[in-house]
Amino acid sequence: MEFDPGHVEKFLAPYLREDRKAGFLEALKDFPPKKPFYCNLDDPDPLQGDCWSGVTVIDFGTGSRDQVKGLVLSNSCDVASDNQRHRPVGLNFAPIIALVNYRALLMQGLRDPSKVESHMADVRDQKISSIFYLPDVGELGGESLVLLDNVHTVPLDYFSRQADKRRIFALSDVAFWLFMFKLSFHFCRLHENVDRTPPEARGEVPGE
Numbered sequence: 001m002e003f004d005p006g007h008v009e010k011f012l013a014p015y016l017r018e019d020r021k022a023g024f025l026e027a028l029k030d031f032p033p034k035k036p037f038y039c040n041l042d043d044p045d046p047l048q049g050d051c052w053s054g055v056t057v058i059d060f061g062t063g064s065r066d067q068v069k070g071l072v073l074s075n076s077c078d079v080a081s082d083n084q085r086h087r088p089v090g091l092n093f094a095p096i097i098a099l100v101n102y103r104a105l106l107m108q109g110l111r112d113p114s115k116v117e118s119h120m121a122d123v124r125d126q127k128i129s130s131i132f133y134l135p136d137v138g139e140l141g142g143e144s145l146v147l148l149d150n151v152h153t154v155p156l157d158y159f160s161r162q163a164d165k166r167r168i169f170a171l172s173d174v175a176f177w178l179f180m181f182k183l184s185f186h187f188c189r190l191h192e193n194v195d196r197t198p199p200e201a202r203g204e205v206p207g208e
Contacts, residue, residue, distance in 0.1 A: 037135050038169040046091060046159070047076045047170060049179045051140070052167035055093055056154050061185050069096040069168065071146045072133070073183065079156055090153040096134065099123070099143035126178065139168045148186045 047050060055070035070093035077083065079091055099120070106116045123133050128175060134144040159165065171179055 037175045039172045045081050046072045048072055049171035049176050050167040054162050057152050066190045089156050091156045091159050092153050094146040094150050096144050101188040
């Protein structure tokens with residue numbers, strides 16, 4: 001899907017001040033936006049698009065647990081600490097993968113350096129709808145990415161009690177909008193080319 005920054009203004013969050021909106025639109029003229037990509041926030045709650053260390057993943061095959069860096073997929077309001085709930089909720093996240101490790105995995109499968117490098121260029125340009133590219137920031141240890149189909153869930157209460165968890169970064173306005181665009185496109189594509197009309201509504205007789 002081709003991204004057209006000329007139509008982006010209609011999708012901007014209404015809380016943006018006019019000066020921030022102007023800067024946002026200017027940053028998107030050169031797509032994909034390179035900077036500013038991250039910001040620092042002191043909110044104690046996990047926010048959508050945050051990167052946190054100390055997130056627990058469970059290996060489906062072995063049942064083993066590990067602590068990783070993860071990008072929060074859950075809506076910020078849904079996991080806010082002051083939200084009154086009638087049931088326990090989970091925190092959805094995707095583990096963060098070092099780009100060098102992803103490249104090595106591709107080489108094992110494709111075994112064609114030119115195809116691998118072409119794909120890596122598309123990843124860096126945010127052209128792959130199921131991948132969110134993360135430019136290098138010190139504590140990431142290099143360029144990284146998240147696979148939007150690699151979704152994990154940890155109980156929010158369990159996450160909140162972890163003493164060693166820490167926010168590494170939050171996404172800037174521009175990066176957060178891009179993340180929302182890719183997340184919604186990945187999970188909510190309406191044009192799936194599946195006819196869901198009941199047979200009788202199409203004039204068909206079931207069983208014939």
